[in-house]
Amino acid sequence: MLDKTTVSNLNLEKYMGTWYEIARFQHSFEKDLVGVTATYKLREDGKIDVINAGYKNTLDGEYKQAKGKAKIPDKIEPGKLKVSFxxxxxxxxxxxxxxENYQYALIGSSTPDYLWILSRTPQMKDSTYNMLVEEANTRGYDTSKLFKVPQKLKD
Incomplete structure (x- = not known):
């Protein structure tokens, strides 16, 4: 059984900005992408602009991006967002x-097929990564399916 309990507090303004994909479950819409980032920007109407971007096959590959939007459908559960591309x-x-400092996040979905480990920096300490993998495992995710996403070092 998958534990989908979300965080009880989410400060959207602090969550905005760029996150680096440290690891994910592979799926069709990010297939072959590395150096992936997700950038969130709060809109005046309360919704969120989302830009997911990455490089095809290698960190020097073709740059691709997808634009989407997100919203919090129920303010009582701020950790449950809906995203559309x-x-x-x-x-x-x-x-x-x-x-608490919004430096890392573990993101899931309604099924056990989607999981992401995100960080504000392109690299994450092994201890933090291992803690998040263990948390995902405890929640019922098959963490053996995690793909570590190659990232460019910050300039």
Whole structure:
């Protein structure tokens, strides 16, 4: 059984900005992408602009990006967002773990097929990574499916 309990507090303004994908479950819409980032920007209407970007196959590969939007459908559960990259089709974006300084996050969905480990920096301490993997494992995710995303070093 998957534990989809989300964080009880989410300060959207602190969450905005760029996050680096440290690890993920592979899926069709990010297939072959490395150096992936997700950038969030709060809109005046309360929704969020989302830009996911990365490089095809190698860190020197073709740069690709997808623009989407996100929203919090229920203010009582701020850690449960909905994200859309395709017209009006929204998918769950559940903030499962988030440190108090908004430096790392564990993101899941409504199914056990989607999982991301995000960081504000392109690299993450092994101890933090291992803690998040263990948390995902405890929640019922098959962490053997995690793909560590190659990232460029910051300039």
């Amino acid at each position: 395709f017209l009006f089709f929204y998918a769950e974006y559940n903030v499962l773990e988030l440190d």
